[in-house]
Amino acid sequence: MMFIEYVNLTYNNFINQIKNSDKVEIPGLILIEDFITVKQEKNILQHVYSTKSWIPVQDRIVLHYGYSFNYDLNEVGTKLSNLELPSYMNPLLEKLNKLFPSMPKFEQLTIQLYPVGTGIPPHMDHHSSFGPNVIAFSLENPVIMEFKNLKTDKVVNIDLPRRSLMMLKDDVRYAWSHAVRARKSDLLENGQVRERGQRISLTLRTVNPDRICKCSWPELCDRNINSKS
Numbered sequence: 001m002m003f004i005e006y007v008n009l010t011y012n013n014f015i016n017q018i019k020n021s022d023k024v025e026i027p028g029l030i031l032i033e034d035f036i037t038v039k040q041e042k043n044i045l046q047h048v049y050s051t052k053s054w055i056p057v058q059d060r061i062v063l064h065y066g067y068s069f070n071y072d073l074n075e076v077g078t079k080l081s082n083l084e085l086p087s088y089m090n091p092l093l094e095k096l097n098k099l100f101p102s103m104p105k106f107e108q109l110t111i112q113l114y115p116v117g118t119g120i121p122p123h124m125d126h127h128s129s130f131g132p133n134v135i136a137f138s139l140e141n142p143v144i145m146e147f148k149n150l151k152t153d154k155v156v157n158i159d160l161p162r163r164s165l166m167m168l169k170d171d172v173r174y175a176w177s178h179a180v181r182a183r184k185s186d187l188l189e190n191g192q193v194r195e196r197g198q199r200i201s202l203t204l205r206t207v208n209p210d211r212i213c214k215c216s217w218p219e220l221c222d223r224n225i226n227s228k229s
């Protein structure tokens, strides 16, 4: 495995199964396969697909809960009147709380629907707006995410399986960009070409109350530079 912490989650024994790989390539990246059960995925997708309030962003469509998102500035937007995250998220939030009990409550959920052939340009999630842990779940179809170390320009592709959790913290949160390239297929590590399918992602973030980032990468941080992508 290419990433620092690879977690294979089973229901009986979550925490003990966290393994540290020797091949440290993307510090701070955690991937947990099968975090979401088949049944939970089905329920979430049913709710997501019955929602009518989608907003178009580039070639994808998005939904926001808790806070809106300012795509012009790449920052957190305004507090939404209903601050509660949708109740279909509860099983995932409860599981997260068991695995990472000291992690603060997530306040913002972005749901994105990526039609085949679409993606998201390289970016870092805004340092000053959002907290140190960003989580993204992949539903319906897998995708290759491209990570780039902004100091060395090293690029690493990671396959995000369907029903997995990805967490970005530390280096990968603050000093690497991530992107989903807009294309119709992905080249896998084993040389196989995998056709893309429509993908739903659920991104969870905390919001920095004072909108101030105190990360250890001042030269890459939007507190010093404009991060608009």
Ligand SMILES: O=C(O)CCC(=O)C(=O)O
Residues within 6 Å of the ligand: 110, 112, 120, 125, 136, 137, 178, 180, 201, 202, 203
């Ligand atoms: O689609 C994803 O999994 C990630 C989306 C993302 O990077 C973002 O919303 O900032």
Ligand SMILES: [Fe+2]
Residues within 6 Å of the ligand: 123, 124, 125, 178
């Ligand atoms: Fe992101």
